[in-house]
Every structure is written in C-alpha cells, then in structure tokens.
Amino acid sequence: MPRDLDLDLENNRERETASPPTLSESPNRMSGPSSPEPTKAFTINSMSSSKVTGNLHPYVRPLTISDLDSCEALENSAFSEVERASREKLRYRLTKCGELCIGLFTTVVPSPKCLQSPTLGAARLVESCRDDGAVSVMLGHVVSSKTTSPTCTDASMDYPKDWESTIGDVKKGQDDLSGHGAIGHQEQGRTVVLHSVAIAPGFQGRGMGGVLMKSYISSIAGSGVADRLALLAHEEKVEWYEKLGFVSKGPSAVKGCGGNWIDMVYEVKKPEARARYG
Template sequence: MGSPDLKRTRSATDKPTKERIYVRTLAPSDLEACVALEEAAFIPSERCPRETFSYRLKVCPELCFGIFTIRRNKEYLLGHAIATKTLSPSVTESSMAVSTPRHFPHNPAGPTIALHSLAIQPAYQGRYLGTTLLQEYIQRMSMGGCVQRIALIARNRLVGFYGRFGFRCKGVSPIKFGGGEWMDLVLEI
C-alpha cells in the first residue's frame, strides 16, 4: 500500500489533527456504503444497481477497493473502484450485466479488468482522492502478472484524466448503458 495522505482538519477543541486516508480491499460488508456513494456520485441512469454491487463484492472483492478515513473511531468510505474480470479486451454490456443463474459477468480467467465504477464522494472531489485511489489500484493490479490490461468506459470529459495514468482512448464505445456516448479506454499492463 502506498503512503497515506494526511490532511489537516480541526478537532472539537479547534486544535489541528491529522486525518488518515487509506486504501483497502472492499468486502460484502461494505455494500451499503458503496451503494450510498454511487447514489451521491452518479445520476440515476449511470448508477450501478444494488444487486450488481452485491455480486461484485461477493465474487471478486480482490478487484474492488475503497479509499477511507476514520473519524471518531468510525470508518467512512470516501471513494471506490469496483471491477470484474472479462475475456474481452474492453468493457462490454455483458461484463456490466447483472448476474443471473445463466450469466456470470465476472470471469476469473479473464485477462482484462473491467473497471466499472471509480467514484469519489462529491464533497471530497477535487482533493486528489480519485488520483490516489486510481494510482493505488493500478499499482496493485499490475503486481503478480495476472492481467494484461485495465479497461473502462468514461464520458469524453474524463478522457484526459484517465490519459494521465496511461489509459489510451480506443474511440466511442458501443455500450448504451446510461444513454451511451461513452469512450472506450484501455491501460495495457
């Protein structure tokens, strides 16, 4: 794990304190916090459904990370990166689908990580938490040689942000989720 970011905050006695920010793997017990974050960060048509979060956190928690802080002995989710593995070199409608008895969107043998959601609480956006989380995510996923790439879809306005981490824009995605108009982005590892 990278070194935590430390921020100056004020305590109840108005003395400066340090807020510890850290990244850890998510677990099924983080479901409610992830759903609440998704609701705060995305418009309704772009939100991941609760049952999809539940599936991803149960079957592939090793691909799902959160960035947290602790205040008054309580942990708070500030952002998350939620993913599955796929055989495709890019994110597909199938990799994003809800699990059914006949369809399992996560394929553990897949060489591609499909990063479905990178979200930061709106009140914490602009504080480099997305940068910290994505850097940590890429570093951890690059270790071990189990994957060849990380793929995601993003709105055109975010292509530059992901480009700073080495993601290459492959053009307009055929995915129609949330009204379409997504760009395919891929980071080769």
C-alpha cells in the same frame, strides 16, 4: 508516459473539474444470500496522503460484502439514477470478485463536528473495544470485475440474474469454455473492467481520485492477475484518464447508461524481474 499525477494535481489544482471522473451503471434487480469469500487477492500499496488530504489520513483496503452499505451510499450520492450501480449489482461484484475492488477510508470519532460524508451513516466500528466509538468511513471506491474481452462490453457490464444458483458452476451461463460473450465476472479473464470510480461529494477536487487510481493500478500490476484495465469514460474525462496512462480506443460499442462512451484501456506493465543474490 503521463506526467506524475501527484505533482500534476498539486501544480494544476485550479484546472481540475468540480468532480473526479466517474463511471457507473444503471440499476438492475437481484436479491439473495452471499457466496463464499474469493480465493484470490492482490496487495494494496500504501498511499501517500500528505499532498491532497490534509488531516484525513486515508487508507485503502480491499472491499468485502460487509462494505455493501457504504458502497451503495457512495454510489447514490456520487451518480445520477441513470448511471449509478444498483445495490444488487454491487452485491454481485463484492461477492464474486471483491478482491478486485478497493475502498478509500478514513477513521473518525463521530461527533457534531466530525467530517460530513454521505457514507457516514453506513460506517462500521474500527474496533469493538474502543471507548471513543471510532468508525471507518468510506471516502471513495473502485469496483471492478474481470472479462475475457480486451475492452468493456455490454455483457461484461451486466450480471447473470441466476448467479446465486450457479455459484461453484464456473461453466454454466458461459457461451463457450473461454467465457467469450458470457455475462458478468469471468474469473479466467485477463482484463479488469472498472465499473465504478467514485469519490464522495465534499471530498472531490482534492486529488483523492488520482491517488486512489494510482494505488489501484500499481496493485494490479504487482499482482499479475490481469494484462490490462478497461473502463468507459465520457469525452470530458478522457484527458484525466490519459494522465494515468490509459489510452483512448475511440467510441465504445457499449450502449448502456445512455451510450456515448469512450473505451479507455491501460496495458499493465509486468513487474521487472529482481536480481537474486546469494
């Protein structure tokens, strides 16, 4: 089992790299209206921010299609053009499986002295009735989907170009009824693929990435929606994910975004049965 990440980050801050580990994808093109909201969701656990975030008071919540602009701004600022997810791919995932995606936010009152984040321009009002114009600013996100494969594949990292015309037709585009080999999100899958783990530049190196991931892992484990988490990492980020409980499965067969990826898998532990009294 890995060390407690919060304590590890507190005691070994100087050993961290300048940026948290990230995973993203190359751009594709797609357009069109959004589909109905997802029917399944998991509960986001509250996150402790006292050790790593100062006065930001961040919170996490599931993402929806209304967060698309913020997600795009974060991707564009955190990743290179080769590795970032396109707006179209983000829109597909937020529409089809936004309940598997979470964002890290903080509330600020816009002013010349407020925090500077590449996502500030995409921030939305917290409440329309507030006189101070406070907005919710995205500081990080985890964007995911599901697959029937035990690890990431090129198919699971992609999306069906005709997805909007097949909404409601769960079988169309699949290679077989199990979804094996099918492109994009597979609702029947038991593996959650983490496509993008990102913290905004300027807020990296504060331990936010670790706290966000711990919250995400705990939420998935408590929801029962998956048996494992899978992601791709470059060699220099493997140790960081291992501290979270991920296990390296060696070189990945995925060739996208330049290749040279390492498959990382986290086997979700089932919640312990609680004793019932009375």
